[in-house]
Amino acid sequence: MRELDYDVVIIGSGAGGGAVAKELAPLAAAGKRIAVLEWGPKLADDAFTGREVEMARQLYFDSGGVLTKDRTLTMAYGRAYGGSTVVYTGTSLTIPEDVVKRWDVPGIEYNDLQRRSAKYIEENNVHKLEESELNDNNRLFLEGCIKLGYRAQQFPINVKGCRSSSLCNLGCPNGAKQGTHRVQLPAAEAAGVEVITNCRVTRVGERSCDAVVADPGFGLPSSWESGEVRVNAKVIVVCGGAINSAALLLRSGYGDRLPTLGRYLTLHPALILVGEHPHEISNFHGHPKSFYCDEFWESEKFLLETCMYFPFITSKNLIGFGAEHSKLMRAFGRLQMILVLAVDPALESNRVLVDRDGEPVIDYTMGPSVLDSLHRSMVASAKIFFAAGAHRVHAPAGASFFIERKDADRVEELIPRSNVIPGKISVASAHIMGGCGMGREASDSVTDSWGRVHGSPGLYVGDSGLFPRASEINPYVTVMALADRVAEHIRDNAGELLAP
Amino acid sequence: MVVAESVTPEIVSLDSGGRARMAAIIDAALMDRDAITRTQFGTFLTVIRLAPVLRFGRAFDRLDGDRKNAVLRWFQDCPVSILRKGFWGLKVLVFMGYYGQEETWSEIGYAPDFDGRAGVRHA
Numbered sequence: 001m002r003e004l005d006y007d008v009v010i011i012g013s014g015a016g017g018g019a020v021a022k023e024l025a026p027l028a029a030a031g032k033r034i035a036v037l038e039w040g041p042k043l044a045d046d047a048f049t050g051r052e053v054e055m056a057r058q059l060y061f062d063s064g065g066v067l068t069k070d071r072t073l074t075m076a077y078g079r080a081y082g083g084s085t086v087v088y089t090g091t092s093l094t095i096p097e098d099v100v101k102r103w104d105v106p107g108i109e110y111n112d113l114q115r116r117s118a119k120y121i122e123e124n125n126v127h128k129l130e131e132s133e134l135n136d137n138n139r140l141f142l143e144g145c146i147k148l149g150y151r152a153q154q155f156p157i158n159v160k161g162c163r164s165s166s167l168c169n170l171g172c173p174n175g176a177k178q179g180t181h182r183v184q185l186p187a188a189e190a191a192g193v194e195v196i197t198n199c200r201v202t203r204v205g206e207r208s209c210d211a212v213v214a215d216p217g218f219g220l221p222s223s224w225e226s227g228e229v230r231v232n233a234k235v236i237v238v239c240g241g242a243i244n245s246a247a248l249l250l251r252s253g254y255g256d257r258l259p260t261l262g263r264y265l266t267l268h269p270a271l272i273l274v275g276e277h278p279h280e281i282s283n284f285h286g287h288p289k290s291f292y293c294d295e296f297w298e299s300e301k302f303l304l305e306t307c308m309y310f311p312f313i314t315s316k317n318l319i320g321f322g323a324e325h326s327k328l329m330r331a332f333g334r335l336q337m338i339l340v341l342a343v344d345p346a347l348e349s350n351r352v353l354v355d356r357d358g359e360p361v362i363d364y365t366m367g368p369s370v371l372d373s374l375h376r377s378m379v380a381s382a383k384i385f386f387a388a389g390a391h392r393v394h395a396p397a398g399a400s401f402f403i404e405r406k407d408a409d410r411v412e413e414l415i416p417r418s419n420v421i422p423g424k425i426s427v428a429s430a431h432i433m434g435g436c437g438m439g440r441e442a443s444d445s446v447t448d449s450w451g452r453v454h455g456s457p458g459l460y461v462g463d464s465g466l467f468p469r470a471s472e473i474n475p476y477v478t479v480m481a482l483a484d485r486v487a488e489h490i491r492d493n494a495g496e497l498l499a500p
Numbered sequence: 501m502v503v504a505e506s507v508t509p510e511i512v513s514l515d516s517g518g519r520a521r522m523a524a525i526i527d528a529a530l531m532d533r534d535a536i537t538r539t540q541f542g543t544f545l546t547v548i549r550l551a552p553v554l555r556f557g558r559a560f561d562r563l564d565g566d567r568k569n570a571v572l573r574w575f576q577d578c579p580v581s582i583l584r585k586g587f588w589g590l591k592v593l594v595f596m597g598y599y600g601q602e603e604t605w606s607e608i609g610y611a612p613d614f615d616g617r618a619g620v621r622h623a
Contacts, residue, residue: 050612053525053600062532065592071585135620164616173614284612285619311599311610316592320576321507322569329599333609423585424576426592 001210002229006033007498008490009209009233011201011248013038014083015479016463016486017239018180018188019120023487025191032498035231036185036195037211039240040079041219048173052310055170058218059087064313066243068362072422073269075362075429077241080171081197082181084241085476088430089168089289090158090177091305092126093473094118095481103468105438107449116481124158124178133164135286140277140336141306142291144388150295150380155305157287164286166308198222199229201240202358204252206456208232234498235458235490237451238436239483242465243352243360246435249446249453249461251358257455258446262352264437265362266470267429269370271340272309272317273378275385275393276402280333283308289339293384297343297472301369302377304384307339317426319396328394328401336385340377341431342370346469352435366422374427375417382411396425431475436465451486458497462486502561503548506568507594510607518604522597529596541593544586548575 008024010017013036021036028034041058049055056063064076078084094117100110120126145152158178165173175182189195196213199222203210209231213224238245246262255261288308296302309317311332318325328335344350345367353361366374378395385393386408393403393411397419407414439445442454451466453459462483464475471478490497501519505511514522530538549560552571556563560571575587598604605611613619 050614051602053596057528057532063529070581071589133617133620163614164620165612165614166616167612167614282620284610285616311605311608312596315595315599321572321591323509325507326509329608331609421577421584423581423588426588 004231006035006233008034008235009231010036010237012239015085015476016483018184019480019483020237020462020487021188021193022184025188025193028192034193037199037201038197039200042081042197043219048171050167050173052312059171068364073427082179085179086171086181087169091155091289091474092158092477095478099472105449113481116484117477120480124183125160126156126158128154128156134290136281137283137308137336138290138306140388144384145293147387150293152291152293166284166288196224237460237462239463242432242435245465246352247354247360250354261446262435263348264346264434265350266344266346266433268341268431269427273338273381275336275390276331277334278391300376301343302373303341305339307337320401324401338381342373343472344370371420375420378415379411433464433467436461437468438466450489460486504594507591508598521601525600526593526597
């Protein structure tokens with residue numbers, strides 16, 4: 001096995017890894033050797049084709065359909081130069097103060113996270129789209145919420161030169177989305193940080209990690225030749241995303257002294273709901289996600305967001321099959337879509353495990369409170385669709401495939417809670433959090449508030465795995481804020497950590 | 501393919517190229533899964549084919565359209581979760597094979613454009 005020596009190794013290049021890489025770039029410029037090891041490929045700009053199956057296969061783990069152990073929920077998370085920031089919609093919110101209080105992590109203060117979030121909001125060109133850039137799918141959501149008296153707000157998003165392709169979740173074909181692949185990683189590389197793609201880390205230790213470089217058959221070639229490699233480093237920052245970071249530490253043996261490793265996983269279980277309008281609306285042109293409704297955030301534990309998905313994803317999120325399913329799919333140009341995010345509790349039993357081969361197993365159960373939230377969200381969404389003018393609505397837990405407009409006053413009755421059946425309705429997650437939670441000590445958490453693994457001075461975690469509970473909003477800005485803290489701690493202690 | 505045609509009736513009218521593309525998409529998706537999942541999928545297909553013998557005296561392939569739908573609906577709503585989840589997985593693969601083809605986009609009116617600004621019109 002080849003051996004290479006670095007001062008700092010960062011595992012993963014998404015919101016966390018990308019932010020850490022850029023913040024440590026001054027060390028690289030000063031002569032320290034820093035490498036980012038990214039499992040996924042880097043695609044050339046013209047390789048973003050917008051073709052759903054092809055892009056999902058190249059940019060997501062398991063094409064965006066990683067299954068939980070009980071197969072009632074799929075998870076979508078990215079595998080690419082830039083991680084999930086390549087495939088998110090770029091919605092950029094700062095974590096609410098109430099959530100930080102609920103996290104209750106000594107050393108984590110709202111004002112600190114707010115300040116760091118503001119830095120990334122500036123750095124990644126976050127702003128609100130002009131009214132003229134909003135398509136019908138988004139405007140109708142706002143109209144429906146206003147008519148019902150629901151609180152709705154516009155998402156700030158991180159785009160530059162957006163051309164309204166609506167293909168954000170397949171990787172922007174226009175290079176407009178300002179993820180770490182566009183901002184932090186190029187800046188880090190310019191300062192001397194190396195980013196090695198197609199490089200999967202299989203084991204991590206106190207001062208080294210083992211990796212395998214392999215060509216996936218697409219994307220640009222890795223800068224390292226294929227094969228196994230041991231990378232020695234004085235500092236290692238694990239930023240592989242909540243699932244893979246926890247799994248990496250577990251298969252490396254850290255679970256023996258960190259009893260909460262992999263536990264308290266939260267997912268923001270999500271549904272995609274559709275309402276059909278009697279006429280064409282603009283939906284698959286324009287940014288897909290411009291508004292959210294937090295009316296029910298505290299009372300019923302869910303958020304509603306605008307969304308627009310592609311044919312396959314849409315089809316799998318409709319309940320049923322056969323002629324009525326086909327009929328609704330053929331109304332694609334008339335569909336309004338809403339994404340529901342349930343705020344799930346952090347439970348010790350919901351966790352990442354590894355199987356005998358060291359592969360992650362996600363043992364997660366949607367409890368009654370989550371199913372209640374999903375049910376209530378369907379009712380609220382149906383009301384919004386009808387208020388916006390839809391002539392019928394498809395609710396996965398509906399008593400019938402369609403709820404017609406004449407029955408709009410009966411949605412409570414026509415969407416029975418008893419029909420919210422895991423394994424029948426499609427539930428997905430793109431907000432995967434926890435498993436390497438911050439806290440006080442090894443008995444209650446994996447890291448301290450600086451992301452440093454308890455008992456391992458040179459080993460850090462810098463991704464959404466740090467969340468001790470759900471963020472209750474779209475999480476990437478918070479990931480970057482926490483990664484910023486990790487990098488600051490490494491910089492401030494570089495003399496000791498990086499001593500020969 | 502008979503089960504797939506009941507899940508998405510338009511598959512009946514796919515030409516040989518469309519069927520080949522569909523099979524390729526499904527095969528690729530299955531090959532990305534572990535061996536256990538692939539085996540479970542094959543077993544579940546056999547269960548769907550043969551389960552109607554118990555109720556209708558015929559295999560799935562030989563049922564009329566209404567009875568095929570009744571069988572699939574039974575699996576969809578089945579109180580036995582492993583059968584319910586199995587059907588969910590099956591229909592997801594069929595949908596992927598059909599709606600994942602660029603060639604079917606025009607059938608449903610999906611026409612993405614890298615420059616969609618002109619399409620952001622207001623109804």
